[in-house]
Amino acid sequence: MGQAGTRPSAPHDQRTSSAYIFGAICPERSVGAALVLPRCDTHAMQRHLEQISNQVRPGAHAALILVRVVWDTTSRLAVPSNIALLPLPPRAPELNLVENIWQFLRDNWLSNRIFSASDQIVALCCDAWPNLTDRP
Numbered sequence: 001m002g003q004a005g006t007r008p009s010a011p012h013d014q015r016t017s018s019a020y021i022f023g024a025i026c027p028e029r030s031v032g033a034a035l036v037l038p039r040c041d042t043h044a045m046q047r048h049l050e051q052i053s054n055q056v057r058p059g060a061h062a063a064l065i066l067v068r069v070v071w072d073t074t075s076r077l078a079v080p081s082n083i084a085l086l087p088l089p090p091r092a093p094e095l096n097l098v099e100n101i102w103q104f105l106r107d108n109w110l111s112n113r114i115f116s117a118s119d120q121i122v123a124l125c126c127d128a129w130p131n132l133t134d135r136p
Contacts, residue, residue, distance in 0.1 A: 017118040019125050022048035024055075024064060025101065025133070031055060032133040036125040038118075042074050053080035067096055105132055 022044060023034040033055045037044045049064075056062045066087045079085055088095050109128035115121050 017115070017121060019118065019121045020044070021102075021105070021125050021129065023098075023101070023129065024048070024052045024062075025098075026055070026062070029057075030133070032129065034129045036122050036129075042076050045074075046077055049077065049080055049083060053082055056082045065096075065098070101132065105129075 019036050019038060020040045021034055021036055022040075023032060025032040033048070033051045035044070035048050035051060037047075052062055052064065060082065062083045063086050064083055066085055068087045068090060093099065105128050109131060110124060113124070115124075
């Protein structure tokens with residue numbers, strides 16, 4: 001146990017490799033759609049929109065809240081007809097409620113680990129998402 005007012009030590013490594021979780025959750029139905037991908041770009045966002053579209057019930061419409069990053073707002077996206085994109089206003093992080101989900105994932109399954117290969121990062125992310133969506 002550390003001294004009061006200090007951060008606990010955690011494993012760290014100077015090498016970098018990343019995986020990105022593109023995720024969407026329907027709180028009413030307690031379902032989610034996610035992809036774990038090696039990069040964030042327009043192609044990845046397009047794949048994510050297609051996956052979300054496949055999860056929307058027939059006759060229903062999904063509202064997808066976006067944070068206005070380049071791959072979210074490009075006109076090159078082919079937005080499925082059963083999805084509406086709703087960008088958040090600029091400089092309003094308090095409105096981005098999905099940040100609570102990302103923090104919960106980090107706190108419970110993804111933080112303070114060292115990996116020997118990027119495949120382990122992807123596998124852990126792929127395991128973390130169903131752990132999240134299995135919770136009410």
